[in-house]
Amino acid sequence: MISHLFKLIWNKKKQNFLLITEMFVSFLVMFAVFTMIVRAYNNYRHPLGFEYDDVWVASYMTPENIQSDDSAALFQDVLRKQLQSFPQVVEAGFSGHNFPFAMTMSNSMVSSDQNEGVMTNFYNADDNYLKVLNAKMLSGRWFSKADDVSKSPVVVINRKLQEELFEGKNAIGKYIEYGGDRLKVIGVMENMKDKGTYTPVENGLFKRIDAGAAKWTSNILIKVKPGADAVFEGKLFKALSNTIGTSVEIEHMDKKLTRQNKLSLIPMIIMLVVGGFLIINVALGLFGVLWYNINKRRSEIGLRRAVGASGNSVSKQLVGESLVLSTLALLIGLFFAIQFPLLKVFDLPASVYLVAIALSVAFIYILVFLCALYPGRQAAAIYPAVALHEE
Amino acid sequence: MLKNYFKIAIAVLKRRKFFTFISLFGISFTLTILIVATAFIDNATSDNYPEVNRDRSLYITSVQEKGLKNHSQMNSPASFYYLDRYVSTLKTPVKVAISSFYAVTNAYINNKRLAINLKYTNDEFWDVFQYKFIEGKPYTLQQINNGEHVAVISEDTKRDYFGDLPTVVGKYIEADNVQYRVAGVVKSVPVTMPLSYADLYVPYTVSKTDYRQKTLMGNYTAVMMAATKADVPKMKEEYAAIVAKIKPDDKEYDEFISIADTYVASFIRNSPLGSSDESGISKLVMAASIFLLFFMLLPTLNLVNINISRIMERSSEIGVRKAFGASSSTLVGQFIVENLILTFLGCIIGIIISFIILQLMNNTNMIANMHLTINGTVLLYSMAACIIFGLISGVYPAWRMSRLQVVTALKSQ
Numbered sequence: 001m002i003s004h005l006f007k008l009i010w011n012k013k014k015q016n017f018l019l020i021t022e023m024f025v026s027f028l029v030m031f032a033v034f035t036m037i038v039r040a041y042n043n044y045r046h047p048l049g050f051e052y053d054d055v056w057v058a059s060y061m062t063p064e065n066i067q068s069d070d071s072a073a074l075f076q077d078v079l080r081k082q083l084q085s086f087p088q089v090v091e092a093g094f095s096g097h098n099f100p101f102a103m104t105m106s107n108s109m110v111s112s113d114q115n116e117g118v119m120t121n122f123y124n125a126d127d128n129y130l131k132v133l134n135a136k137m138l139s140g141r142w143f144s145k146a147d148d149v150s151k152s153p154v155v156v157i158n159r160k161l162q163e164e165l166f167e168g169k170n171a172i173g174k175y176i177e178y179g180g181d182r183l184k185v186i187g188v189m190e191n192m193k194d195k196g197t198y199t200p201v202e203n204g205l206f207k208r209i210d211a212g213a214a215k216w217t218s219n220i221l222i223k224v225k226p227g228a229d230a231v232f233e234g235k236l237f238k239a240l241s242n243t244i245g246t247s248v249e250i251e252h253m254d255k256k257l258t259r260q261n262k263l264s265l266i267p268m269i270i271m272l273v274v275g276g277f278l279i280i281n282v283a284l285g286l287f288g289v290l291w292y293n294i295n296k297r298r299s300e301i302g303l304r305r306a307v308g309a310s311g312n313s314v315s316k317q318l319v320g321e322s323l324v325l326s327t328l329a330l331l332i333g334l335f336f337a338i339q340f341p342l343l344k345v346f347d348l349p350a351s352v353y354l355v356a357i358a359l360s361v362a363f364i365y366i367l368v369f370l371c372a373l374y375p376g377r378q379a380a381a382i383y384p385a386v387a388l389h390e391e
Numbered sequence: 392m393l394k395n396y397f398k399i400a401i402a403v404l405k406r407r408k409f410f411t412f413i414s415l416f417g418i419s420f421t422l423t424i425l426i427v428a429t430a431f432i433d434n435a436t437s438d439n440y441p442e443v444n445r446d447r448s449l450y451i452t453s454v455q456e457k458g459l460k461n462h463s464q465m466n467s468p469a470s471f472y473y474l475d476r477y478v479s480t481l482k483t484p485v486k487v488a489i490s491s492f493y494a495v496t497n498a499y500i501n502n503k504r505l506a507i508n509l510k511y512t513n514d515e516f517w518d519v520f521q522y523k524f525i526e527g528k529p530y531t532l533q534q535i536n537n538g539e540h541v542a543v544i545s546e547d548t549k550r551d552y553f554g555d556l557p558t559v560v561g562k563y564i565e566a567d568n569v570q571y572r573v574a575g576v577v578k579s580v581p582v583t584m585p586l587s588y589a590d591l592y593v594p595y596t597v598s599k600t601d602y603r604q605k606t607l608m609g610n611y612t613a614v615m616m617a618a619t620k621a622d623v624p625k626m627k628e629e630y631a632a633i634v635a636k637i638k639p640d641d642k643e644y645d646e647f648i649s650i651a652d653t654y655v656a657s658f659i660r661n662s663p664l665g666s667s668d669e670s671g672i673s674k675l676v677m678a679a680s681i682f683l684l685f686f687m688l689l690p691t692l693n694l695v696n697i698n699i700s701r702i703m704e705r706s707s708e709i710g711v712r713k714a715f716g717a718s719s720s721t722l723v724g725q726f727i728v729e730n731l732i733l734t735f736l737g738c739i740i741g742i743i744i745s746f747i748i749l750q751l752m753n754n755t756n757m758i759a760n761m762h763l764t765i766n767g768t769v770l771l772y773s774m775a776a777c778i779i780f781g782l783i784s785g786v787y788p789a790w791r792m793s794r795l796q797v798v799t800a801l802k803s804q
Binding site: 015018019021022025026029061064229230231233234237238241242245246247248249250251274277278280281282284285288289292293296 | 409410412413416417420424494495496497499502503504506509567568599600601604685686688689690692693694695696697699700703704
């Protein structure tokens with residue numbers, strides 16, 4: 001049956017060539033759209049890993065009179081104490097520029113005894129960071145005052161980095177190589193999706209803000225009590241401005257998350273709208289062309305009916321032909337699409353591509369099936385006497 | 392003869408309304424997306440308010456220090472000291488606007504928070520960028536040198552901070568914990584123009600960081616304006632000559648690089664596409680063309696498919712015309728003209744739809760203060776796209792049709 005359909009198509013390869021090209025291009029478009037959606041959905045499923053409600057971020061420029069490491073550390077202590085003196089402030093912790101939902105990124109290569117050259121985000125965090133964000137530790141502990149006297153620099157890594165760098169084995173007490181330094185892992189924390197709801201979980205390595213790093217950290221994460229309002233924020237702003245002396249900005253993390261999510265959603269919405277209209281366009285076109293082709297073959301269909309084919313088998317043949325046609329197009333499309341997971345283009349997990357391929361194959365089949373259904377039904381309704389009489 | 396073609400085309404369009412609808416839908420939709428996209432690009436790149444002098448200006452948005460030993464490099468906006476000392480003293484530019492990148496700070500009014508984007512500028516900033524003053528006037532060189540706390544605010548800030556007051560010049564606005572006296576109010580600028588956008592413009596002398604610090608890197612940008620467009624290349628050379636003499640601050644680096652670019656190039660050079668050797672515009676144009684090609688491929692294929700069906704439907708007409716001696720080229724010409732008429736119809740519908748969409752975007756203020764329009768250039772480009780569209784989708788079906796044998800064409804009836 002299928003080989004027969006194939007022969008029918010081959011006989012009209014010139015006419016069918018354009019149809020196949022059109023289906024092939026639509027497959028590629030759908031593949032791109034589905035890859036984006038599957039990726040976003042995959043990311044969306046992971047929990048955020050921390051709490052951002054009632055967390056504010058105060059960013060400032062380090063005043064120029066603070067030059068030495070000690071004075072910078074002292075300055076941070078002063079700010080921390082001042083913040084904690086407000087009854088509405090639950091906790092305050094310092095962070096580098098790449099605090100959650102910030103635009104800034106900072107990453108570097110690290111290696112361990114098991115693995116070389118793994119890219120990871122580098123975060124600077126102080127002892128209170130974990131409590132402010134209410135993130136979870138999996139094993140080991142977060143930084144504390146005791147680390148002031150530790151011989152080698154201490155770090156906390158997230159679960160994903162433990163999986164990639166230590167092949168999932170317990171990393172506590174092991175060392176990470178970073179540009180000549182040996183960093184001691186003292187804790188493993190749950191993954192934090194700190195770039196937004198629709199972005200992937202990334203490797204993370206947290207360094208403790210020591211006296212040397214204090215000069216370069218000028219962001220304070222502040223957890224406030226629920227219900228802290230703009231009046232309090234104004235008061236806080238004034239107090240911080242007076243202490244710091246340079247420009248200060250206070251932002252709310254929930255607003256920052258909304259903005260980050262918009263950044264991931266807007267391109268997706270544009271893609272969906274454009275892809276959707278392209279597909280409507282293609283569907284209408286396919287429908288028209290199939291309908292026309294079937295109408296042109298009235299005499300052939302009439303003949304088949306006359307020698308005893310049922311209406312059902314005629315419409316089955318026509319729908320089947322369209323599906324074989326789309327299979328040819330999909331085979332070419334698959335050849336190109338499969339290169340993406342094979343060549344690891346765009347650094348996405350292979351599963352995303354495979355799911356996207358499956359979805360787009362199903363989508364094209366359904367689309368072609370629906371477009372061929374009505375013309376097929378029409379063909380089935382042809383009366384042999386009328387069709388043959390026309391000849 | 393064209394009149395005849397036109398009549399035939401309209402008759403054919405009326406015959407199979409469903410096919411006509413598909414064709415028109417495809418054309419007009421594709422065109423709508425193209426027009427809206429071009430309107431955005433046009434808005435971002437042409438000389439819009441207040442940057443009306445872009446064609447005779449060069450932008451210095453970054454300086455770079457490069458180390459040859461370990462291929463290290465550092466990019467940053469320039470310092471005020473650098474721009475004031477090396478750029479303001481150039482001979483070709485008639486005016487040099489120096490301003491900081493806008494920084495967000497807060498203002499609190501009526502127990503509400505207001506995010507204020509603050510920009511420090513010099514006095515020539517107000518000459519290079521032609522802001523429309525709704526009231527008051529810019530601060531003067533005298534005021535800047537005295538370090539007076541005066542400010543020019545945007546119309547949006549006036550509305551958000553002062554409410555419905557008719558005039559606010561002379562009143563005080565408190566932002567970033569500092570009181571500024573309002574000197575003028577300007578029409579707001581969309582955020583898509585980072586060099587001229589801000590809510591609050593104040594003299595650089597009142598900046599909280601020390602603008603006199605003798606480093607090369609900082610947070611400032613400069614726009615040099617030449618007397619005429621013809622002086623721009625000369626200005627670029629003069630700047631390059633001065634840059635070649637400057638040594639990096641840091642001993643780790645060997646080379647100091649900074650390039651004065653046109654507005655568009657200054658952005659693309661700082662993107663991953665550009666580098667200090669080439670601005671990256673050609674790469675961007677290439678990427679955009681490839682995308683455009685792919686985007687137009689699907690509707691074109693669709694149109695070709697439909698056109699083939701429609702033309703083959705008229706095989707009897709073609710047979711008769713051929714039998715009476717019409718040459719293939721006449722027939723091809725006729726069908727291409729017919730197809731162009733169809734695409735032009737789609738084009739007009741597309742322009743109407745995009746006009747409605749752009750109006751909607753403007754009215755809902757999707758991007759604050761951005762006013763998208765369909766201007767002459769955009770229209771011209773879309774017309775060109777239309778003609779290409781019509782030709783490509785018409786040529787192949789017409790060619791296939793013209794090769795029909797008279798006998799087969801007549802017999803298939």
